[in-house]
Amino acid sequence: MTTSDEILQEGSPGVTRGSPKAQASLRPRLSPSFVSWLQAGPMMLVFLAFFLIPLVFVVIVSFWDYNEYQLLPAFSGRGYTDTFEGCIDKLPELCTIGRTYVMTLKLCFMVWAITLFIGFWVAYFLAFHVKSKTWQMGLSLLCTIPFWTSNVIRMIAWIPLLGRNGLVNSGLVKAGLINHPVEWLLFSEFSVVLALVHLFTFFMVVPIFNSMVRIDKSLIEAAYDAGASDFQTLVNVIIPLSKPGIVIGSIFVITIVMGDFITIGVMGGQQIAAAGKIIETRVNALQFPAAAANAVILLVITFLIITMMSRIVDIKKEL
Amino acid sequence: MKEGRPRSFYVLAIFFAAYVLFLYGPMIAIYILSFQGPSGGLTFPMNGVSTFWIAKLFQGTGIVDLGAAFRRSLLLGIIVMIVTVVLSVAAGMAFRRRFKAQSILFYSAIASLIVPSIITSLGISLEFRIIDDLIKAHWHENFETSMGLLTSGLGAHLTWTLPFGLLIMFAIFNRFDPRLEEAARDLGATPWQTFRHVVLPIILPSVIGIGLFGFTLSWDELARSSQAIGAVNTLPLDLQGLTTTVTNPDIYALGTVISAVSFTVITLALGTIHVLNKRQAAKGSDAGKGLV
Numbered sequence: 001m002t003t004s005d006e007i008l009q010e011g012s013p014g015v016t017r018g019s020p021k022a023q024a025s026l027r028p029r030l031s032p033s034f035v036s037w038l039q040a041g042p043m044m045l046v047f048l049a050f051f052l053i054p055l056v057f058v059v060i061v062s063f064w065d066y067n068e069y070q071l072l073p074a075f076s077g078r079g080y081t082d083t084f085e086g087c088i089d090k091l092p093e094l095c096t097i098g099r100t101y102v103m104t105l106k107l108c109f110m111v112w113a114i115t116l117f118i119g120f121w122v123a124y125f126l127a128f129h130v131k132s133k134t135w136q137m138g139l140s141l142l143c144t145i146p147f148w149t150s151n152v153i154r155m156i157a158w159i160p161l162l163g164r165n166g167l168v169n170s171g172l173v174k175a176g177l178i179n180h181p182v183e184w185l186l187f188s189e190f191s192v193v194l195a196l197v198h199l200f201t202f203f204m205v206v207p208i209f210n211s212m213v214r215i216d217k218s219l220i221e222a223a224y225d226a227g228a229s230d231f232q233t234l235v236n237v238i239i240p241l242s243k244p245g246i247v248i249g250s251i252f253v254i255t256i257v258m259g260d261f262i263t264i265g266v267m268g269g270q271q272i273a274a275a276g277k278i279i280e281t282r283v284n285a286l287q288f289p290a291a292a293a294n295a296v297i298l299l300v301i302t303f304l305i306i307t308m309m310s311r312i313v314d315i316k317k318e319l
Numbered sequence: 320m321k322e323g324r325p326r327s328f329y330v331l332a333i334f335f336a337a338y339v340l341f342l343y344g345p346m347i348a349i350y351i352l353s354f355q356g357p358s359g360g361l362t363f364p365m366n367g368v369s370t371f372w373i374a375k376l377f378q379g380t381g382i383v384d385l386g387a388a389f390r391r392s393l394l395l396g397i398i399v400m401i402v403t404v405v406l407s408v409a410a411g412m413a414f415r416r417r418f419k420a421q422s423i424l425f426y427s428a429i430a431s432l433i434v435p436s437i438i439t440s441l442g443i444s445l446e447f448r449i450i451d452d453l454i455k456a457h458w459h460e461n462f463e464t465s466m467g468l469l470t471s472g473l474g475a476h477l478t479w480t481l482p483f484g485l486l487i488m489f490a491i492f493n494r495f496d497p498r499l500e501e502a503a504r505d506l507g508a509t510p511w512q513t514f515r516h517v518v519l520p521i522i523l524p525s526v527i528g529i530g531l532f533g534f535t536l537s538w539d540e541l542a543r544s545s546q547a548i549g550a551v552n553t554l555p556l557d558l559q560g561l562t563t564t565v566t567n568p569d570i571y572a573l574g575t576v577i578s579a580v581s582f583t584v585i586t587l588a589l590g591t592i593h594v595l596n597k598r599q600a601a602k603g604s605d606a607g608k609g610l611v
Contacts, residue, residue, distance in 0.1 A: 036418035039409040043481055044420065046406065047427040050474030054442025055434070061445050071448070122338050125331040129324075139335070141589070146342050148535040149581045152558045153574040157345035160352055160571075167348075198341065230327065251433060259435020262541055266562045276437045283546055288445060295438045302435060 058299075062292035071288050079293030097278070101301070104275040107189070107264070108257045111196045115253050116246065118197070119204025123245070124238075126205075127212035128220075140209070147202045155195050155266045162186040162194075187269030195267040200256055204249035211245030212238070247312050254309075258302050275301075350578065353571035372572035385557075385573065392554040393580075395468055395476065396538040402473075403480040403533030404526060411488025412514075415497075425485075432482040436542030439478055443547040447471045466549035475547040476537045483536065484529045491525045521599070524592040531588035535581055 030038075065076035087095035094102065122143065130136045146154065161167045162185040169181035184190055215238065223233040239246075261276030275298045282291035356367025376385045414421065431439070447466040454462045465471075499521070503513040519526075541555045548556065554577055561570045 032416060033418055036413045036416055039413035040418065040420070040424055043406045043410040043485070044424050044427070046474065046477050046481060047424070047431060050443055050471075051427065051431045051434075051439060051478045054439060054446045056442075057445045057449065058438060058442045071452075118338060121331060121334055125335045129328045129331055142339055143342070145585060146346070148531065148539075148585050149346070150539040150555055150558070150574070150577050152539075152541060152555055152562070153349065153578055154346060156558075156562055156570060156574060157349045160348050161345055198345070201338075255433040255435060259437050260542075261437055262545075262559065266559065270563065276435060279437050279441060280545070283441060283444075288441075288448075291441055292445065295441050298435060299438055302433075306433065 058292045058295050061289055062296045064289045066287055066289045079289035082290050083293050100273045100278060101275060103273060104258060108254055110193050111257050112250060112253050114197045115201045115204045118201050119208055119249055122205050123209035123212055126209055143205055151199055154199055155263060158191060158195060162191055191267045192264050195263050196257055200253050203252035207248040208242055208245035211242040215241045247309050251306055251309055254305055255302050349571045350575050352568055353575040355568045372568045375569060376572050376576060388552055388554045388557050391468055391551060392538060395472060396534045398473060399476045399480055399537035400530050400533035402477060403484045404530050406481060407484025407488050407529050408526060410485055411492060415492055428482040428485050431478045440475060440543045440546040443471050443475050468551055472544060472548040475543040476540055479540060479543055480533045480536045483532045487525060487529050491522050524595045527588055527592050534584055538581060
């Protein structure tokens with residue numbers, strides 16, 4: 001876009017705009033790049049102090065030594081060797097860390113597939129079927145409000161429903177479908193996946209909805225005019241055009257589940273081992289280098305997944 | 320446009336309604352259960368209706384010192400909210416021009432959002448432990464810890480709220496008309512006056528949205544606080560601690576109280592945004608209406 005400044009300069013070169021006071025303040029007392037630094041600097045400092053430097057410390061400490069109660073700042077690979085203990089001599093059986101990551105990836109995949117399915121159709125409904133802007137706003141808000149409430153509460157909210165004497169069990173018993181209350185509803189893989197889907201479908205809905213509302217409606221009309229069926233339009237027009245949203249949503253959901261230890265802890269009854277949970281266990285045992293080594297491994301795997309996914313779409317362009 | 324809605328509309332409408340029920344149903348169940356009678360248990364049916372469990376929380380005879388945790392969470396939430404709003408608006412303004420390190424800041428924010436919380440939390444706790452060790456070794460032998468609610472805890476929360484704030488600012492300035500600022504400058508406004516009287520009133524509803532995100536994300540934050548908060552607990556941490564030993568409905572009562580604060584803040588923020596939008600629409604542009 002040509003700004004009016006440029007047009008003004010073209011028309012009458014050398015003219016400056018504004019009152020003398022404003023012109024005085026325009027004079028480069030502060031250079032624009034200095035102002036930018038002042039504006040962006042504080043946030044950069046926060047990220048530096050509480051995100052980037054801590055990450056560096058995680059990597060450094062992962063190569064330190066430790067004993068029962070303290071950190072020893074001397075180079076050692078013990079954090080890693082302890083983590084991968086038994087991985088080679090136990091082959092072909094999986095070692096603990098291997099089994100943990102298989103479990104984590106399995107949970108990740110299930111949650112991803114379900115949130116994608118629900119997220120896609122919820123976003124589709126909001127973007128294409130809700131015509132009035134007010135309704136669209138209202139219904140989106142309805143989906144967003146739980147995101148502003150506590151995750152732990154949304155987890156424990158399942159207890160009265162899924163517990164041994166919970167609503168689901170007593171309903172099923174009354175209906176005569178089962179004789180005894182089933183145990184696998186709560187504190188199981190099932191309840192973990194259910195709670196994760198419950199908590200994080202929001203992260204799928206928002207970016208997909210965002211991509212969908214940007215689709216030019218005339219493209220869809222054109223597809224119908226050219227004789228495409230509903231299904232063909234969906235597969236050949238809508239899905240490719242909402243791909244950026246799908247990828248961003250997937251990155252969110254996958255990284256959250258990869259690092260989750262709270263939902264898996266609370267809903268799994270502290271029995272399911274997952275990547276984030278090992279880090280917590282190691283920290284509680286004050287084995288910081290081992291915790292850091294696990295964090296580095298998790299970081300590398302998460303980074304690889306994101307790199308693979310962001311090959312499909314340029315994140316920066318989509319925001 | 321008189322044609323009826325397609326069948327897919329009804330199918331998806333039912334799907335959407337089921338999703339909303341799935342979102343809200345369980346939460347509503349525990350809000351109801353927190354009003355159990357004194358002899359009530361963890362599940363339905365209700366054993367009478369009372370505010371026994373909620374009152375018990377405030378008497379401080381419950382399992383946790385609710386009052387202290389409540390005040391800590393509130394204090395932290397308010398500080399996080401203020402810092403998030405100020406830093407996000409400032410950084411959002413900076414991103415409207417090109418500047419060096421622009422992409423470093425952008426990718427830091429995105430990374431901070433998607434690096435698993437437990438890693439950030441562990442990193443902050445290691446950082447503060449090492450700082451503590453240095454202080455003990457070189458200055459004070461009896462130094463306790465620099466970790467705390469308003470040092471490591473505040474930092475941990477900001478790594479979570481600032482990316483949201485920045486992304487909301489991007490969305491705001493994507494649809495902001497820069498000609499409004501040029502007009503202000505043409506009328507003789509200084510940069511500060513332009514910001515104060517033109518830019519800020521226009522973006523104010525969204526800025527309140529950033530505040531809403533800042534407060535609620537901090538108020539409910541758990542994963543990042545877990546390792547980085549120091550010796551004290553916030554309300555969600557207390558609540559999580561209760562989940563392993565839960566035997567009676569005070570956990571639901573605590574959940575209901577925490578949610579009540581969230582909902583109050585959400586309602587206040589959304590109400591303010593609504594009023595501001597209304598006012599903007601009413602006092603909207605008089606362009607094209609001629610000279611009055």
